Amino acid sequence: MSRSKRQVWLTFIALGAMLALLPFVVDFGLGRYWVRIMDLALLYVMLALGLNIVVGYAGLLDLGYIAFYAVGAYCYALLSSPQFGLHLPFWAVLPIGAAVAGLFGILLGAPTLRLRGDYLAIVTLGFGEIIRIFLNNLNAPVNITNGPQGINQIDPVSLLGMSLGKTHQLFGITLSAPHQYYYLFLLLTLLVVFVSMRLQDSRIGRAWAAIREDEVAAEAMGINVRNIKLLAFAMGATFGGLAGGLFAGFQGFISPESFNLMESIMILCMIVLGGMGNIPGVILGALLLTILPEALRYTGDLQRAWLGHVVVDPSDLRMLLFGMALILVMLFRPAGLLPSRQRKRELVAEGDVAVQEQANVYDTRR
Amino acid sequence: MTELIRLEQISKNFGGIHALKNVSLQVHQGEILGLIGPNGAGKTTLFNILTGLYTPSSGNIEFKCCSMLGMKPHQVLKLGIARTFQNIRLFANMTALENVMVGRHARTHAGVIGAVLRNAATRAEEAAIGARAHQLLEWAGIAGHGHLLAKHLSYGDQRRLEIARALATDPQVLALDEPAAGMNPVERDTLRQLICRLRDQLGLTVLVIEHDVKLIMSLCERIAVLDFGELIAQGTPDEVRSDKRVIAAYLGGGAG
Numbered sequence: 001m002s003r004s005k006r007q008v009w010l011t012f013i014a015l016g017a018m019l020a021l022l023p024f025v026v027d028f029g030l031g032r033y034w035v036r037i038m039d040l041a042l043l044y045v046m047l048a049l050g051l052n053i054v055v056g057y058a059g060l061l062d063l064g065y066i067a068f069y070a071v072g073a074y075c076y077a078l079l080s081s082p083q084f085g086l087h088l089p090f091w092a093v094l095p096i097g098a099a100v101a102g103l104f105g106i107l108l109g110a111p112t113l114r115l116r117g118d119y120l121a122i123v124t125l126g127f128g129e130i131i132r133i134f135l136n137n138l139n140a141p142v143n144i145t146n147g148p149q150g151i152n153q154i155d156p157v158s159l160l161g162m163s164l165g166k167t168h169q170l171f172g173i174t175l176s177a178p179h180q181y182y183y184l185f186l187l188l189t190l191l192v193v194f195v196s197m198r199l200q201d202s203r204i205g206r207a208w209a210a211i212r213e214d215e216v217a218a219e220a221m222g223i224n225v226r227n228i229k230l231l232a233f234a235m236g237a238t239f240g241g242l243a244g245g246l247f248a249g250f251q252g253f254i255s256p257e258s259f260n261l262m263e264s265i266m267i268l269c270m271i272v273l274g275g276m277g278n279i280p281g282v283i284l285g286a287l288l289l290t291i292l293p294e295a296l297r298y299t300g301d302l303q304r305a306w307l308g309h310v311v312v313d314p315s316d317l318r319m320l321l322f323g324m325a326l327i328l329v330m331l332f333r334p335a336g337l338l339p340s341r342q343r344k345r346e347l348v349a350e351g352d353v354a355v356q357e358q359a360n361v362y363d364t365r366r
Numbered sequence: 367m368t369e370l371i372r373l374e375q376i377s378k379n380f381g382g383i384h385a386l387k388n389v390s391l392q393v394h395q396g397e398i399l400g401l402i403g404p405n406g407a408g409k410t411t412l413f414n415i416l417t418g419l420y421t422p423s424s425g426n427i428e429f430k431c432c433s434m435l436g437m438k439p440h441q442v443l444k445l446g447i448a449r450t451f452q453n454i455r456l457f458a459n460m461t462a463l464e465n466v467m468v469g470r471h472a473r474t475h476a477g478v479i480g481a482v483l484r485n486a487a488t489r490a491e492e493a494a495i496g497a498r499a500h501q502l503l504e505w506a507g508i509a510g511h512g513h514l515l516a517k518h519l520s521y522g523d524q525r526r527l528e529i530a531r532a533l534a535t536d537p538q539v540l541a542l543d544e545p546a547a548g549m550n551p552v553e554r555d556t557l558r559q560l561i562c563r564l565r566d567q568l569g570l571t572v573l574v575i576e577h578d579v580k581l582i583m584s585l586c587e588r589i590a591v592l593d594f595g596e597l598i599a600q601g602t603p604d605e606v607r608s609d610k611r612v613i614a615a616y617l618g619g620g621a622g
Contacts (some may be wrong), residue, residue: 203470210460223474225440
């Protein structure tokens with residue numbers, strides 16, 4: 001690679017400008033509603049990158065990941081809403097939510113340390129549901145979470161005395177609430193991407209990969225498997241908690257319903273579809289799986305326009321197409337749309353056999 | 367000769383099976399000790415106990431006069447006992463270089479914060495890890511394959527890579543579990559030289575499990591023989607070769 005530094009910087013600047021202008025283009029072309037969808041998509045990118053640390057890097061199949069999203073969201077909601085009359089500032093609440101989620105990551109990770117593969121998946125699935133059911137039932141005898149009704153009137157995110165829930169004029173540009181959230185989420189997403197990248201290419205990242213490849217060998221090579229696994233759970237959960245806190249401030253209302261098993265599976269699908277362990281792949285997966293289902297809503301209008309009435313309900317069609325897309329991807333790109341180099345090699349067998357054969361021939365000649 | 371490892375009356379039971387029965391053995395500093403015995407004699411079990419993968423049912427293990435009973439594998443490694451595996455256990459989908467770099471884990475310190483900030487100390491440490499890994503690959507004679515995935519290496523090179531990875535942990539004792547299994551005579555010979563270099567150049571104490579009697583007789587100063595979980599003989603190759611119980615174990619009961 002002999003790309004000059006200047007070219008790299010120019011690419012960065014162009015990309016930055018594109019990301020900065022994107023909400024205006026989308027607002028102009030598709031409407032405000034789509035800017036909101038972009039905000040949600042960014043939250044899912046953060047979630048998927050968090051789960052990617054646990055599943056993609058350390059190879060621990062976690063089916064209850066949404067629990068940490070819930071913990072982050074409820075932390076935010078309880079600390080800045082009329083529920084307890086607390087209105088702590090955003091810069092305090094968000095880190096608290098992320099830290100508490102990280103702590104839950106360790107708490108829920110600890111009992112599962114000895115489990116692998118399917119068994120780990122089943123237990124984490126159970127933990128995810130336990131958290132949701134707790135949130136659903138913690139309204140009696142002492143009302144903490146307000147039960148299935150959820151928590152209302154959560155304070156919108158407020159930065160430098162400026163509430164992101166209202167429209168603002170900045171340098172002659174009108175910024176609506178979704179626009180402002182977009183920029184905040186974008187910044188934090190970039191932070192999560194940065195941390196993910198740095199972690200992947202580090203001593204810790206190698207230790208995660210080693211555990212994923214062979215736990216016994218990793219232990220025999222001096223890796224404290226318990227601590228390194230818990231670290232993966234904690235890091236993943238922290239990102240989940242971060243996204244959860246942002247979600248609560250963004251929506252202004254949360255209820256246990258938003259944190260069901262389907263969401264966990266959806267996030268896992270994003271990773272698998274996009275390319276496990278590969279950051280661009282995970283981002284692509286998260287964006288596709290948030291934007292496509294929304295886009296498919298329009299098929300209802302299309303059917304009405306072309307056929308005069310709705311033949312297939314758009315929501316049914318969504319699930320159908322979604323399932324088909326997953327099957328097609330798994331058939332034709334089993335390692336995901338943008339697989340990591342490693343994962344691609346794991347799943348492609350023909351090349352391996354050839355290389356191995358050649359090495360053996362070379363060996364006998366020597 | 368100074369004693370490095372002392373196994374005292376080690377027994378290991380799996381349910382009703384006595385894999386090891388009261389095995390007592392000393393390993394001296396700087397020796398190449400061979401461990402032989404028929405299949406199922408308990409050789410690998412002994413290695414697993416030595417490296418902390420199993421806890422013995424009874425008995426005691428000391429390393430430099432400190433008991434290492436109940437230690438986890440990563441703690442044992444930190445003391446200075448590294449190993450390879452009978453059925454190669456490399457990190458198959460990582461490159462050869464990365465495999466060796468993982469071996470440096472126990473001797474380096476960068477955590478999450480160091481990884482994220484990538485400060486001067488972390489960068490220096492990463493560079494040192496890389497340099498050491500390259501050096502070890504070269505030492506093992508597979509420097510040209512650093513960028514290949516471990517699973518793409520030939521069988522002999524995988525064995526060598528496993529030794530390089532174990533060496534990356536800065537061990538004092540290296541336990542090799544059937545390092546010559548599946549090798550052709552040429553590869554065996556280079557392996558024999560490699561093991562001799564481990565001791566002569568790096569000053570390591572080497573434990574070898576091996577089925578190839580010729581290899582082990584020419585390589586080891588001392589040999590211990592296990593049969594049905596019992597230590598039936600130990601001594602120089604000549605002593606072991608003429609031991610009645612050893613001959614009986616290898617050739618069958620009536621041959622003694």
